[in-house]
Amino acid sequence: xxxxxxxxxxxxxxxxxxxxxxxxxxxxxxxxxxxxxxxxxxxxxxxxxxxxxxxxxxxxxxxxxxxxxxxxxxxxxxxxxxxxxxxxxxxxxxxxxxxxxxxxxxxxxxxxxxxxxxxxxxxxxxxxxxxxxxxxxxxxxxxxxxxxxxxxxxxxxxxxxxxxxxxxxxxxxxxxxxxxxxxxxxxxxxxxxxxxxxxxxxxxxxxxxxxxxxxxxxxxxxxxxxxxxxxxxxxxxxxxxxxxxxxxxxxxxxxxxxxxxxxxxxxxxxxxxxxxxxxxxxxxxxxxxxxxxxxxxxxxxxxxxxxxxxxxxxxxxxxxxxxxxxxx
Amino acid sequence: xxxxxxxxxxxxxxxxxxxxxxxxxxxxxxxxxxxxxxxxxxxxxxxxxxxxxxxxxxxxxxxxxxxxxxxxxxxxxxxxxxxxxxxxxxxxxxxxxxxxxxxxxxxxxxxxxxxxxxxxxxxxxxxxxxxxxxxxxxxxxxxxxxxxxxxxxxxxxxxxxxxxxxxxxxxxxxxxxxxxxxxxxxxxxxxxxxxxxxxxxxxxxxxxxxxxxxxxxxxxxxxxxxxxxxxxxxxxxxxxxxxxxxxxxxxxxxxxxxxxxxxxxxxxxxxxxxxxxxxxxxxxxxxxxxxxxxxxxxxxxxxxxxxxxxxxxxxxxxxxxxxxxxxx
Numbered sequence: 110x111x112x113x114x115x116x117x118x119x120x121x122x123x124x125x126x127x128x129x130x131x132x133x134x135x136x137x138x139x140x141x142x143x144x145x146x147x148x149x150x151x152x153x154x155x156x157x158x159x160x161x162x163x164x165x166x167x168x169x170x171x172x173x174x175x176x177x178x179x180x181x182x183x184x185x186x187x188x189x190x191x192x193x194x195x196x197x198x199x200x201x202x203x204x205x206x207x208x209x210x211x212x213x214x215x216x217x218x219x220x221x222x223x224x225x226x227x228x229x230x231x232x233x234x235x236x237x238x239x240x241x242x243x244x245x246x247x248x249x250x251x252x253x254x255x256x257x258x259x260x261x262x263x264x265x266x267x268x269x270x271x272x273x274x275x276x277x278x279x280x281x282x283x284x285x286x287x288x289x290x291x292x293x294x295x296x297x298x299x300x301x302x303x304x305x306x307x308x309x310x311x312x313x314x315x316x317x318x319x320x321x322x323x324x325x326x327x328x329x330x331x332x333x334x335x336x337x338x339x340x341x342x343x344x345x346x347x348x349x350x351x352x353x354x355x356x357x358x359x360x361x362x363x364x365x366x367x368x369x370x371x372x373x374x375x376x377x378x379x380x381x382x383x384x385x386x387x388x389x390x391x392x393x394x395x396x397x398x399x400x401x402x403x404x405x406x407x408x409x410x411x412x413x414x415x416x417x418x419x420x421x422x423x424x425x426x427x428x429x430x431x432x433x434x435x436x437x
Numbered sequence: 438x439x440x441x442x443x444x445x446x447x448x449x450x451x452x453x454x455x456x457x458x459x460x461x462x463x464x465x466x467x468x469x470x471x472x473x474x475x476x477x478x479x480x481x482x483x484x485x486x487x488x489x490x491x492x493x494x495x496x497x498x499x500x501x502x503x504x505x506x507x508x509x510x511x512x513x514x515x516x517x518x519x520x521x522x523x524x525x526x527x528x529x530x531x532x533x534x535x536x537x538x539x540x541x542x543x544x545x546x547x548x549x550x551x552x553x554x555x556x557x558x559x560x561x562x563x564x565x566x567x568x569x570x571x572x573x574x575x576x577x578x579x580x581x582x583x584x585x586x587x588x589x590x591x592x593x594x595x596x597x598x599x600x601x602x603x604x605x606x607x608x609x610x611x612x613x614x615x616x617x618x619x620x621x622x623x624x625x626x627x628x629x630x631x632x633x634x635x636x637x638x639x640x641x642x643x644x645x646x647x648x649x650x651x652x653x654x655x656x657x658x659x660x661x662x663x664x665x666x667x668x669x670x671x672x673x674x675x676x677x678x679x680x681x682x683x684x685x686x687x688x689x690x691x692x693x694x695x696x697x698x699x700x701x702x703x704x705x706x707x708x709x710x711x712x713x714x715x716x717x718x719x720x721x722x723x724x725x726x727x728x729x730x731x732x733x734x735x736x737x738x739x740x741x742x743x744x745x746x747x748x749x750x751x752x753x754x755x756x757x758x759x760x761x762x763x764x765x
Contacts (some may be wrong), residue, residue, distance in 0.1 A: 194545070214588075231570060231574070
């Protein structure tokens with residue numbers, strides 16, 4: 110992971126220590142799922158952002174290790190519970206916790222991970238702890254709200270593209286902002302710098318999710334994308350592409366799209382190209398990419414307002430662009 | 438509630454303010470269940486203990502209002518998730534959250550309540566907050582562990598009466614100790630006093646649960662007990678009575694008891710008297726009450742070591758004995 114390889118190694122080593130401790134705890138039914146999900150891998154993007162941010166503001170990134178662990182634990186708690194909600198059988202090509210064990214264990218082990226996410230912050234002294242806690246608890250609540258909004262969207266017919274942006278902001282983007290802000294707090298950054306780095310992460314997260322939506326529909330390389338291409342279309346997900354399509358289409362196109370999207374589990378071979386044909390007629394891919402670009406620009410604008418070493422800022426800018434272009 | 442009526446009113450008024458805030462939040466699907474479960478009533482024992490403890494150590498009980506709210510929110514979070522685990526249709530004679538809404542909403546609204554339980558502690562200044570957080574997060578994890586142990590017991594055959602005490606200590610008793618300790622922290626009590634008041638609450642909780650088990654089998658007044666009499670027997674719960682019975686019985690009695698307890702949902706009219714007959718032969722009711730007495734004595738011993746106003750200590754002692762005797 111280019112220049113941040115050492116940050117990643119630093120975090121992975123901290124995570125391994127934590128996992129060793131998890132392995133010692135009982136009852137095992139409660140802690141094995143935690144160890145399992147933390148062993149499934151992933152980019153470790155959120156902890157990485159915490160360390161990068163701490164480093165950016167001139168402090169040894171190891172100062173942010175427990176903030177990094179906190180956001181990674183929270184992220185994994187949310188995966189366990191979200192997978193129950195989504196009835197997902199697989200996570201990173203392995204059985205989800207509720208599939209491997211059962212729903213009860215998945216609920217309870219998720220609960221413990223949520224508490225542990227808070228608890229690791231206790232390693233900081235009282236004042237720093239209180240600051241970290243404030244942004245983290247606020248963010249945790251927003252993520253739950255985002256998840257609820259996502260569930261609501263399934264059964265609501267009047268969702269707009271703007272509602273969708275609000276939802277992904279809470280469900281996905283704020284945790285990236287939070288991770289960066291926590292690293293900034295560990296480095297003793299000013300409130301203004303904390304705000305800029307938070308907004309940078311938040312808008313980067315929105316852009317990332319929007320590009321993820323276009324890749325879900327348009328990627329030609331399932332392996333590098335890591336998910337089933339067309340999965341959102343098959344699942345009738347009201348992504349930005351769909352909602353924008355409904356906004357800019359004529360009555361006939363609206364009818365056709367709603368018809369396609371009312372099919373429970375249609376024939377993917379027919380449904381995907383039919384939906385894509387409408388997307389292409391309406392040019393919604395470009396509209397989605399333009400929206401992502403807008404948020405990328407807002408993100409970079411905030412980043413450039415941060416009072417920190419220019420070289421480090423440039424490295425982070427390049428890192429974030431590489432992330433959006435899936436070169437990481 | 439005898440001398441603590443004003444404490445209860447103080448808390449109820451604080452809770453009403455909190456519920457007004459909950460009513461203003463969205464998405465509604467996430468917050469209506471929180472408002473609902475907080476409106477189902479209950480003795481409010483945990484928040485009451487926090488206020489009583491703060492008062493005992495010489496500070497205005499209102500200082501402990503957010504500690505009290507914290508433990509009540511946590512308690513209600515655990516009820517929402519436990520009711521999913523137990524597939525319970527009713528809570529205080531009203532539909533449980535997962536029944537009234539659905540399991541997904543129950544998981545997610547429980548998650549938010551867990552975060553909110555932590556968040557209300559942020560109203561205290563950094564140092565007090567850090568102290569409250571430590572005992573509360575430790576306790577939260579223990580409660581989850583206790584719930585997991587309880588689930589494990591269903592499928593394990595080698596559980597002892599001692600294992601049962603360990604389980605109820607985590608699942609039920611530590612939160613009473615925690616509530617009292619948090620109130621003590623709010624009052625600025627010494628570490629030693631905090632420890633004594635915590636142990637008082639913990640052992641009181643163990644005694645309470647043991648007496649609850651005997652009432653479940655032997656109460657003659659379902660209305661005042663508030664639950665179905667014989668419910669544990671019907672559900673084949675491995676309570677202290679059962680585990681003690683298995684310990685002190687001969688081979689024939691063990692066989693008969695295991696036989697009765699292997700019936701999925703037996704004829705309650707026949708099963709309850711048959712199980713009770715074995716309990717009576719073995720005198721396990723007295724053994725269970727003796728165990729409860731032992732913990733009550735330990736609790737009172739700790740209480741009397743607390744460095745506080747003797748009159749107030751006496752009032753709390755009487756209150757706890759009345760609680761055990763179900764006069765509250």
